[in-house]
Amino acid sequence: MAKDTEHCAASSSGDDVTHGLVDQRVDDSGTRRTFLKVAAAAAATAATEGCGIGAPTGEEFLRQHYKTLTPDDKKRIFALIEDEVRGRSGVTIHMNDPAPIDGVEFAYALNLSVCNGSRRCVEACARENNLPDDPEIRYIRVLEMEKGSLEFEEATPYYDREKVPAEGKFYMPVQCHQCDNPPCVKACPVQATWKEPDGIVVVDYSWCIGCRFCVVACPYFARRFNFVEASIPPDRINPTQGYLSNRARHKGVVEKCTFCLHRTRTGRLPACLEACPTGARKFGNLNDPNSDIRKIIESKRVYVLKEELATLPRFYYFFG
Amino acid sequence: MLPLFRFVTSSLRSMLRGGRSYYIWIAFLLAWIALGGAAYLHQLRVGFVATNLVDHVPWGAYIANFTYLVGMAAGAVMLVIPAYVYHDHALHDVVVLGELLAVAVLTMCLMFVMVDIGRPDRIWHFIRFNWPVSMLTWDVIVLNGYLALNAYITGYILFTKFCGRTPERKKYVPFVFLAIGWAVSIHTVTAFLYSGMGARPHWNAAILAPRFLASAFAAGPSLMIIALTIVRDKMGFPLKDEALNRLRQIVAVTMLINLFFFFSEIFTELYSFKHHAASMRYLLFGLHGHTTLVPYIWSAVALDVFAAIVFTTKALYRRPAVLHAGCAAAIVGVWVEKGMGLVIPGFVPSPLGEVVDYIPSFTEFCVSAGIWATGALIYTLLLKAAVPIELGTSRLEPEAAS
Structure with a gap:
């Protein structure tokens, strides 16, 4: 039953020219909306056959x-x-929960001089993090900017x-x-989101x-809401x-x-960084004086987005 | 317990008593409630894809209605302040009717919050509420508190009158004064929910909370004027013209203040032509060809101005039909200006500069209409029970009292 939904979702997404691009497009929002409704109706039928309004199981409800x-x-x-997951898609996954490493504080830096807008990071992120294509959820948004302006409206x-x-x-590229x-x-009224050590x-x-107050509060448009029950084709599921x-x-x-914490807390790099063809992305431990990230922050003229909001981002941009 | 039992059964009996038009009205409301319920089930089943919300515009019709109605609930206090603080006896008689309105409207507010939540099954997660940092937590606390206060005050006054006793001042007047402060707080907290957002320059302004209160104190009493006139004409409630006149005076002042605040905001945003005025330009003139809200907001301004003229011009407000048109204009004008007209421009342009228009989906329309019908039903039933008690026609029989 769930598989049918996945088939339906997968078969109707092929012709998207700007594949790898994000949710709602401005100019064709009408067609996309209709399409979303069709996909949703299919999902609804599937759900009705199974468990009515998709009520959570007892364990989930009380978790x-x-x-x-x-x-x-x-x-x-x-x-x-x-x-x-095995019952739904036949895929065996390995759940884990790596703890923050003592003395480690992560930070990211992005070299705007070399980023070429390929959006490989967007795709790698989607595969790594099991992001659905229908409707598309993407964590990274790459903006094409006018030279001579840092204004988002342009x-x-x-x-x-x-x-x-x-x-x-x-x-x-902009991400969390x-x-x-x-x-x-x-903003979160129930402490469902927090900053780790x-x-x-x-x-x-x-x-x-799901009140979406955090989505409203974020100045970087970094949070995504699940408007439907997402389905990922089984061969696309990242089992870790x-x-x-x-x-x-x-x-x-x-x-x-x-920051791909299931990777970075076990000594690997974020998927977006590994996918970057130009080496624009640098990641590391702020507290390690020999890390790439420290060297960049110490030697380059870095800046953060919307500094005036005092959000103190761990994501730096530089032209280097 | 027997008098309380009688109070409840007698009230229920009053609610069922009514003529043909009363039953048609109730059936009309129930039909809308059924439609709203079905639409909500659809939304639960498929998810928020049933709405026209997107990540760029994560709040829409539900939160817009919620924001407006918090003001309506707070507006009821404009009957209470003159009655209790200035001992205005003309308004004393209608205070209970105003507070019952607050009860009905608050129920609607809480329903609008519930339907906007992606996972209503997890509402119990408020046991881990994020206080005092999250404004949404504050809002939930003050709204429920205000609901409890109004339910207690009206319940106590009506129950003692039902028993044939005079309500003891010390048992309810302290709560009345508490409710006055609380009414201001519910709307202030709701305004802070928006104005505390650094990410949203359109809302991030000190004028927001004062503007909220001014518009609330215009729309609330306007609705009361219409409601009280219906209660007088249809249910024989002896309403003094003085009471209506006092309410009219209140709206005259608050609507002018509201328009002045709105003008101050527009001037500040547009004269300096800062980049963060983009939302205001989107609202008033459209941005990059997106003009969804433009006709909407100018209609609201026209309605507000019309109401202000009616409420301040004797030749106009003396005529009941014109006065009621003015009330309707104030109610609708503020609904547009402070509902969608406030919420949506906060999201346009998005923090990364995108312009995405939003209009509610059919599902959102039906759910919202269902909640409005629920509020109207609650207020109708409460009035049906309360008015006979106030008139003295519904009383505990002496033998039952002993």
């Missing part, structure tokens, strides 16, 4: 906040989630990536800035009530899943970039 889970609770919940994310880099333009003073965390802002997808990062999200909750 406690992440911070109050004991190691035993986690083991039990992870097993349940693994079973659920920018557009709707450009043809086959024709990059375009004359007179430069490219600015993992603020040290995150307005989204302040290594600086990463996470969401407990099982605690979020973090409880606080890339595990499956249900409809009605908010999600965001987590």
Whole structure:
């Protein structure tokens, strides 16, 4: 039943020229909306046959906040989630929950001089984090900017990536800035989102009530809401899943970039960085004096977006 | 417990009593409620794709109605202040009717919040509420508190009158004064929900909370004028003209203040022509060819101005039909200006400069209409129960009292 939904969703997405681009397009929002409704209707039919309005199971309904889970609770919940995914898509996943590493604070830097707007980072992020294509959820938004202006109103994310880099333009990828003073965390009425000791802002997808106040509060347009029950084709599912990062999200909750914490906390680099063809992306531990990120911050003229809002981002831009 | 039981059964009986037009009205409301309920089930089933909301515009019709109605609930206090603070006896008689309106309207507010939540099954997660940092947590606390206060005050006054006793001042007047302060707080907190957002320059202004209160104190009493006239004409409630006149005076002042605040805001945004005035330009003139809200907001301004003229011109407000048209203009004008007219421009352009228009979907329309019908039904039933008690026709029989 769930597979039917996936087929339906997968078959109707092929002709998207700007594949890898984000949700609602301005100029064709009408057609896309209609399409969304068709997809949703299919999902609805599937859901009605199964479990009515898609009410949560008893365990899910009663599941406690992440911070109050004991190691035993986690083991039990992870097993349940693994079973659920296996039952739904036939894929065996490995749930994990790597803890923040003592003394580590992550930061990101992006070299605007070399970013060429290929959007490889966007795609790699989507695969790594199990982001759906229908409707499209993407954590990274790449803006095509006019040379000579840092004004977003003059920018557009709707450009043809086959024709990059375009004359007179430069490219600015924007994703969650993992603020040290995150307005989204302040906004959440139920503490479903918080800043971890290594600086990463996470969401407990099982605690979020879906009020979207955090989406409203974010100055970087970094948070995404699940407007439907997402379905990922089984061959696209990344089986290594973090409880606080890339595990499956249900409809009605908010999600965001987590600096790939299931990778970065185990010594790997974020998927967007590995995919970047130009080396524009640098990531590392702020507290390590020999890290790339420290060298960049110390030697380059870096800046942050919307500094006046005092959000203190951990995401730096520079021209280098 | 027996008197309380009688109070409830007698009230229920009053609610069922009515002529043909009363039953048609109730059936009309129930039909809308059924439609709204069905639409909400659809939204629960498929998710928020049933709405026209997107990540760029994450709040829409539901939160716009919510914001407006918080003002309506606070507006009821404009009957209470003259009655209790200035001992205005003309208004004393109608205070209970105003507070019942607050009860009905607050119920609608809470319903609009509920339907806007992606996971209503998780509402119990408020046990881990984020206080005092999150303004939304504050809002939930003050709204429920205001609902409880008004329910208590009206319940106490009506119950003692039902028992044939005079309400004891010390048992309700302190709560009345508390409710006055609380009414201001519910709307202030709701305004802070918006004005506290650094990410949204359109809302991030100190004028927001004062503007909220001014518009609330214009729309609320306007609705009361219409409601009280219906209660007088249809239910024989002896309403003094003085009471209506006092309400009219209140709207005359608050609507002018509201228009002045709005003008101050427009001037500040547009004269300096800062970049963050983009939202205001979107609202008033359209941005990059997107003009969805333009006709909408100018109609609201026209309605507000019309109401202000009616409420201040004797030759106009003396005629009931014109006065009621003025009330309707104030109610609708503020609904547009402070509902969609305030919420949507906050999202346009988006923090990364995109312009995405929003108009509610059919589902959102039906759900919203269903909630409005629920509020109207609650207020109708409450009035049906309360008016006979106020008139003294519904009383506990002496033998039952002993």
